[in-house]
Amino acid sequence: MERTGSIDKKTSLFMLTWPIFIELVLQILVNNVDQIMISRVSENAVAAIGNVNQIMNVLVITFSVVTMAATILVSQYLGSKRYNKISEIYSVAVFSNLAFSIVISIFLFLFSDSIFALIKLPMELLADAKLYMNIIGGGIFLQGNFMTYAAIFRSNGLMKQGMYISAMVNLINILGNFILIYGMFGLPKLGIAGVAISSVVSRLIGVIVIIYMFKKKIKGNVSMKYMFPFPKATFRRLMVIGLPAGGESISYNASQMVILTFVNMMGTNIVKVRSYVTILAWFTYMFASAVSQANQIRVGYLMGAGEEEEASKMVLGTLKPAVISSIIIAALLFLFSDSLLGIFTSNKEVLQLGKLVLFIDIFLEIGRAFNMVLVRGMQAAGDIKFPIFIGILSMWIIATFLAYIFGIGLGWGIAGVWIAMMLDECIRAVIFYIRWKKGTWRNKALI
Template sequence: MMNSQPRKFTLWMLAWPIFIELFLQFLLGAADTLMVSRISDDAVAVVGFSNQLFMALTTLFITVSSGAGILIAQRIGSRKNEDARTIAIIAVKVTALIGLVLSLILYIMPTQIAAVLQLPDKLLPLAKVYISIVGGSMILTAIMATLSTSIRSTGNTKGPMYIAIAMNVVHVILNYGFIFGEFGLPQWGLTGVALSTVISRLLATIVLLFMFLNAFERKINLADFRIFDNKLFKEVLKIGWPLAVGLSAWVFSQLVIFSYIAMLGASELAARTYMNTLESFCFMLGQSIAMALQIQIAHMYGAGEYRKAYKSVFRALWIAELIVLMNAFVIYLFGGKVLGIFTKEPEIIAMGVSLLGMNLVLQPGKMLNMAFGNSLNAVGDTRFIMIISLTVTTTVGGLMPYVVGIHWGWGLLGIYGCMIADEYIRGVLVWLRWKQQKMIRRAEQGTAGQRESITATGGNASVAKA
């Protein structure tokens, strides 16, 4: 009989530090948006557009970091701590290399990339500044993501939370200084915001690295970064590449949607950027539960607690749905006033309020999708997520917004309606897949086969001995 999981792998113990970290990231984004709005709505549009681009490009190293995170949790669950340690080291090295390549591309070609993605010409000078500086530090983003994921997968979700607190404080202070010329800093506007982002990420990466070196049972030394295990890396890729392809389909659909919105105008682009800030607040606690659920289920799955893993999702889902709906409703009630803090343009505020009404419908579908999608990822069923992302997200979430929003002339509301349909269709499909219990039953059969083999071997040995 398997022992119950350690207390640090309970859903609440995993989720609350992740929530605080996400909440601080939200505050960081809100502070960014609020401070940048003091420069101009055009600057806000550029930051929102650029962040979508950066998010799309992170999928290139998510292949390794996410696959590694799932395997680390599974290996720790099955008490193979040395394997977990080796996987983490490999992941950091590979993602750092990918991040370096992305940094060089974004630093050298910021204007060309923004132009290809249909950013309005008047915004290109601002985009050149922001993309070249923040995009040029993608190596830090890559390393941070992998270090945080590896540390969380060991059950330590508090460490990344503390670092997020410090990073937010540094970032907000530097933002204020660079935008308004305070604390003896030059008044550099959007350039200062970009530099503030890079500096805070650099400091966070350094601290995360020290925490990472002590994250496993046996301390990691710098000499250990020479380690590379082909077999373990193939396992990471086996889980990670479908995960990354599926995620990239969604992220690139969001990037394409931003390019559609850019066709509508700078006001619509600014409205969507403000909306992103409020929407992220709605989903923070739900997302933290979904992320914690993935770590917990991967650990249970690795420990052989298959039935427990299966049932855990349903208990967590209803709590998360209620929380997400309550958050969305509160934001809808006060959304107009909140938007008024960011901008005084009546047109932008009106568009934002309309989107907040639709957000009430979006969030439950998004939670359904995240809960079961993360659970499937945790047990290694990442190819199914990839298939539905490539089919549903690229059509309903990527192509249909152009037809409905641009071709049919329904504008921003039509585009958002397609985003809602995408979340619900994928949510229902991953729910049905989880109900089939394919990976759970396969694992149970494998465990039963191993027991029979051990019993048979033991029986034969007894006969031979007699």
């Protein structure tokens, strides 16, 4: 089998980053465009979608456990020029996420009422949230499939394919929203149901296209023949890598669910503030996330080739563009917050609180940029367990516990919640930076 992509220490970080960045922005827009477009019909629907998206983010992390492990493992195999078992890894990743998605869909169908009660969703949001989650949850297997194939493309150094397909998915989603929300071409006005249906249909088309491109572009196969007899060793290896590597994200999103419960206790206006600020905050750290993902693949190749010193320099060199971009974008969002938040609402209380939270978010994003680059670097190097250990401690003891103390106990509201999350990100950033500089991650390559 020949290598499909070509990544080494001479590969430009920018050339790997910009397609991932655009792809991530476009993927996020599928959900955020839903909220922006439905805001013209109902502000409550925006808050309902925001709650459902937070729930879905926790569950979708299940897919990232497999995709992250496959990315790391394939990158190191390709970096060491060992091409055996690549097709088996692809197949196990795809079919494992398909199985997980079926379990998640059943879970959402059976326990949606319990989930909404657990996070204390305001009653006026319940009907919209249930309708949206039932439709989106039924199509969650599409998201799992797309994430898996996109990870395979990235591991092979092919970044642009995911970007092109995400652009197509967004255009289809926007067109579908216009048609189904407003009842164009004689169709009924479906409102929030139309938004959900449009998202599912656009993702279905995206999955069909990315599977077709995989068959054309990637040297390797996804086939059931690799699943019989079941490759226990490969699945176990993906889980050994993926569960701790994905554990940091799982812990973060689970803690966010608890924090969301605190926010829901503060009233519908505060829920709206969180939903709107979260939409804007996505754009702050998308570039840092893209940089960290691109660098993770480069580090994986270098670790596979035994070039640890070069990997160390790459991670430290990646911090600067990630942090600077986050500061600039977060500052711009704060400066233009009235206009940006005005896209969603004219409520003065929401606008004032949103502006305050976006100011605090500037400092939060500095810590988050450090964490994304350093954690992904450690994962690619095989230093899997330390980030999840520190992440669990910090996210729950600092972010979650202090969010309750500051937000509810001291009465600081949504600002107190954001201060707690900012402290969590910044404290972890210091710990991870010290660990990387000390070189504790060395000699931990996975193959």
